[in-house]
Structure formats: C-alpha cells, structure tokens
Amino acid sequence: MKQIIGGARPPASPRAAQVTVGEQSDGQRLDNFLIRELKGVPKTHVYRIIRSGEVRLNKGRAAADTRVAAGDVVRLPPVRVAERASQTPGMVAPAREFPVLFEDEHLLAIDKPAGVAVHGGSGVSFGVIEQLRRARPQAKFLELVHRLDRETSGILLVAKRRSALTKLQDQFRERDMGKTYLALVQGVWPAQRKVIDQPLHKYLLADGERRVKVVAKDDPDGMRAVTLVRPCAVIPAQAAIQGLSGGCSLLEVTIKTGRTHQIRVHVASQGHPILGDDKYGDFELNRLLARNGLKRMFLHAWRLQFSHPASLERIELTSPLPAELQKFLDHVRPPA
Structure with a gap:
C-alpha cells in the first residue's frame, strides 16, 4: 500500500507503511519530513528509528539529513503516537x-x-x-x-x-548562521571561560520526558556540541533577592551547533545554571526567584545573522528582551 502525502492519514497501525513523498515535501530533510508526518511521536524516537535503520528511503538506509525528493518511497515502521495527541x-x-x-x-x-x-x-x-x-x-x-x-x-x-x-x-x-542568546545564569561566570566543547546525549526519563546530559568525548552516543560564551555583566545580588548571594551573570551565548537544550545543559554543567530553568536549574532557587518576579527561564534568542536565501544579502535581526525579563534584570541590578 502506498500513501500520497497530503491526503487523509490513516490511524497508527502495528504494520509498517510505505509513504510516497509528495511535491510539497521535495527537498526536505528526512528527519523534518518524518517529524511532520509522524504527529505525536517524540523527536527522540524519530531519530532513533532513523539511526536503527527501521526507516528506509527507496529500500535503503538513510541519514537524518538526507534530502527526500518527490516520488521517493519512505518505509515507516510501526510507531505509537503520544497518548495526549x-x-x-x-x-x-x-x-x-x-x-x-x-x-x-x-x-x-x-x-x-x-x-x-x-x-x-x-x-x-x-x-x-x-x-x-x-x-x-x-x-x-x-x-x-x-x-x-x-x-x-x-x-x-x-x-x-x-x-x-x-x-x-x-x-x-554548515554553521553559516549566527544564533546568539541572552541568558542570566547563577553565580559569577569566569571571564576566561569562552568555549564549551562537550558532547551531549539525549535520553528519556521513566515517565518519557526528554532530557540531555554531557557525556565523555569518546561516548558513542554523544553528539558534538560547541557553545561560545561572552559575559556581558556580573550582577551582585541585592539583599532583597534571597538565594542569589553569589550574584548572577548576564551572558551572550552563541551556539555553533544546534543540539537539543544545548545552552541549558552546557552552562549548567559548568556550575552556572540558567535562572528559572525547570529542567536543569536550581529548583529551590527558582521558587525563590518566582516570588521576586522571575516566573520563566531567563533565556532569549536575541540575535540572528544569516544570508538572505534569494539576494544573499547578509541580514542581522535582533529581538529586545521581553518586558518580564527586562523588569527582573532591572530589579537585581544594583542602583547606579
């Protein structure tokens, strides 16, 4: 049985399906094609079935970054969608x-x-x-x-x-796009610590929630991840902010690779978790900060640099800090 993408999608089945790539998906990466088609399936599972060879492209194995073309036939193994979806x-x-x-x-x-x-x-x-x-x-x-x-x-x-x-x-x-974030982290970031080059590994908790951790350089499941860090300001905490006795640091963080939770895991691994991070942060401190106005993670995709896909003109976009993050930053900064 062949299915043309874009028509009605049958319910999940214990049998493998043969899917024919439509014109609208021509040139798309295999992983992105699968993520869109396998609605409700965690991305970690999508990458797992690609790596294991359960997904076949024209009867052969294919990597996640392989480009599919209209008319290609993709074998989809039986998968279970997320319960809520x-x-x-x-x-x-x-x-x-x-x-x-x-x-x-x-x-x-x-x-x-x-x-x-x-x-x-x-x-x-x-x-x-x-x-x-x-x-x-x-x-x-x-x-x-x-x-x-x-x-x-x-x-x-x-x-x-x-x-x-x-x-x-x-x-x-090809790492030709500059992605820079603003992050407020716990403690004083060392000025000399400018590059974090540590492999990351994705895994699932017992309840199925996704997590990422730093692993050794020779770990076969590790994916190389490179993060550049530039401290913008070291902010000594005001007495009103309990728990921040060691102050905090505002960082410009540029990622050279785009791994899941890369910035959050990398800075936490250095002993400086992002304030408000509910997965890799200091949970007790986060509760104290919430009472002082920080009710979300202090991580913001601030600047993006890329070449326009048609004109090739170099474009730089910036997004100012959201009001709630700017308000908290002003709150912890000492008076001028």
Whole structure:
C-alpha cells in the first residue's frame, strides 16, 4: 500500500507503511519530513528509528539529513503516537499572528513568546506554525526553518518557499548562521571561560520526558556540541533577592551547533545554571526567584545573522528582551 502525502492519514497501525513523498515535501530533510508526518511521536524516537535503520528511503538506509525528493518511497515502521495527541485528533489550532521582525515573499521572522511550542506533537496539540497557518489560509507554504524550546523566547524563522527553507537550513547545518542568546545564569561566570566543547546525549526519563546530559568525548552516543560564551555583566545580588548571594551573570551565548537544550545543559554543567530553568536549574532557587518576579527561564534568542536565501544579502535581526525579563534584570541590578 502506498500513501500520497497530503491526503487523509490513516490511524497508527502495528504494520509498517510505505509513504510516497509528495511535491510539497521535495527537498526536505528526512528527519523534518518524518517529524511532520509522524504527529505525536517524540523527536527522540524519530531519530532513533532513523539511526536503527527501521526507516528506509527507496529500500535503503538513510541519514537524518538526507534530502527526500518527490516520488521517493519512505518505509515507516510501526510507531505509537503520544497518548495526549491521540486523544485530541479533532482539535483545531486557533488562528494567531506573532510580532513580525522581518518579512518578504521568501521568509518570515517572528518574535516568539515564552511558553508557546513551535509545533504540535509530544503532548502538544498545536504550536506556532499551526497557528500561523490557520491565521494565513492564503499562504501556500509555511515551514519552520529551525526550532526554539517552548520556554525560550525570541527570533524564530519561518520559510514561505521551499527553496528558502532548503537554503536557510543548509546555512544552519554548515554553521553559516549566527544564533546568539541572552541568558542570566547563577553565580559569577569566569571571564576566561569562552568555549564549551562537550558532547551531549539525549535520553528519556521513566515517565518519557526528554532530557540531555554531557557525556565523555569518546561516548558513542554523544553528539558534538560547541557553545561560545561572552559575559556581558556580573550582577551582585541585592539583599532583597534571597538565594542569589553569589550574584548572577548576564551572558551572550552563541551556539555553533544546534543540539537539543544545548545552552541549558552546557552552562549548567559548568556550575552556572540558567535562572528559572525547570529542567536543569536550581529548583529551590527558582521558587525563590518566582516570588521576586522571575516566573520563566531567563533565556532569549536575541540575535540572528544569516544570508538572505534569494539576494544573499547578509541580514542581522535582533529581538529586545521581553518586558518580564527586562523588569527582573532591572530589579537585581544594583542602583547606579
């Protein structure tokens, strides 16, 4: 049985399926193709079935970054969708626009708020991309170029043409795109610590929630991750902020690789977790900070530099700190 992508999708089955790639998916990476088609399946599982060879492209094994073409046949092994996603098959994403930082006929750059997932799946019924498509029914093509954690705010790129998607994702893969974040971390960051080059490994907790940890350089499951850090300011805590007796540091963090939770895990591994991080942070401190106004993780996708996919002009976009983060930063800074 062959299924043409874009038609009605059959329910999950214990049997493998043969899926034929449609024109609208021509040139897409295999991992992104699968993530979109296997709604509700955790990304960690998608990458696992690719690595294990259970996914076949034209009867052969393929890597996650392989480009699929219209007419290719992809074998999908039997998978189970996330329970919550399978329980809400009829839920429709509400139409929503987001603040626009840049837009032309090729791409859209928006300012994503914290607390909003970029796409549906893994227990989330819908995200930014589904809401944008709902708000723009006339748009023939809208696809995420990259991703941000749900808890992270800031610049998010969306392609409006297949050619733009391919060229922008190529820039990410070839490390030709500059992604810089602002992070407020616990303690005083050493001025000489500028590069973190430590492999990361994704794993699942007993309840199925995804986590990432630093592993040894020779770990076969480790993926190389490189993070550049530049301290902007060391902020001694005011007496009113309990728990921050060692102060905190505002960092500019540029990632040279795009691993899951990379910044959060890398800085936490150095003994300086991001304030408000509910996965890798200081949980007791986070509760104290919430009472002082910080009710989210202090991580913001601040600057993005890339070459325009059509004109090749170098573009630099910036997103100011959201009001709630700026207010907290002003609160902990000592009076001038």
